[in-house]
Amino acid sequence: METMIESELKEAQCLLDSYDHCIDEDRAEKLKALAKEIIAPYLEIRNPKALWLESNMIGYGGDSGVSEEEFKVLWFALIKESADGNCPEAQYDYGCYLYERREYVEAVGLYKKSAYQGYRCAQWCFGLDTLNGKLTSQELQKCQNQDWEVLTGTQTNLE
Numbered sequence: 001m002e003t004m005i006e007s008e009l010k011e012a013q014c015l016l017d018s019y020d021h022c023i024d025e026d027r028a029e030k031l032k033a034l035a036k037e038i039i040a041p042y043l044e045i046r047n048p049k050a051l052w053l054e055s056n057m058i059g060y061g062g063d064s065g066v067s068e069e070e071f072k073v074l075w076f077a078l079i080k081e082s083a084d085g086n087c088p089e090a091q092y093d094y095g096c097y098l099y100e101r102r103e104y105v106e107a108v109g110l111y112k113k114s115a116y117q118g119y120r121c122a123q124w125c126f127g128l129d130t131l132n133g134k135l136t137s138q139e140l141q142k143c144q145n146q147d148w149e150v151l152t153g154t155q156t157n158l159e
Contacts, residue, residue, distance in 0.1 A: 005042065009049045012038040016056060032057060048085030055079045055090070083110060088119035095122070104129070 002010070015035040022028035036057065042050035055078035058071055066074070079097070082090030095110030108129045114122030 005047065006049075008038050009042065009047070009053065012050075012053055016053065046081065046085070048082045048087035048090060051078050051082035051085065052087045052090040052093070055082065055093070086113070086117075088114040088117040088122065091117075092119055092122040092125070095125070099125075 012035040015031045019028050019031040019035070022031060035053070039050040039053050043054055055075050058074050059066065079090050079094050083094040091110045091114035095107040095114065098110065099107035108126060111122045111126040111129065115126040
């Protein structure tokens with residue numbers, strides 16, 4: 001059963017998903033404002049999921065008043081704190097960031113943590129990286145039986 005926090009953060013995430021698809025700028029801004037209002041109290045307590053949602057609302061250029069460099073600094077701080085707080089979406093996003101920087105071992109480690117929490121995108125990336133040799137032989141040995149269940153989504157009691 002979902003907690004009130006989980007339910008409200010899921011609502012905020014749905015609003016932001018709608019925002020991404022809204023062609024009416026006024027309506028889109030209302031959706032974003034409502035999502036910000038919902039997550040505000042959770043940002044104060046540094047809830048990892050709220051931090052991840054906030055990282056997706058930062059904009060730069062135009063009317064935002066945030067330069068591209070400021071955006072990168074803000075995004076990185078939010079996504080790192082959220083990933084460290086065990087938010088699977090943030091772990092995946094941070095892993096993608098590290099992967100682009102060719103920091104494969106750290107990236108795959110984050111994909112694995114996120115995959116163990118059931119985040120499908122991370123399961124896919126973790127599986128591909130395992131199959132394509134982005135792991136050392138020692139790491140690959142650790143990823144045999146138990147991780148196969150995670151990769152295929154057949155394990156229900158994730159650690």
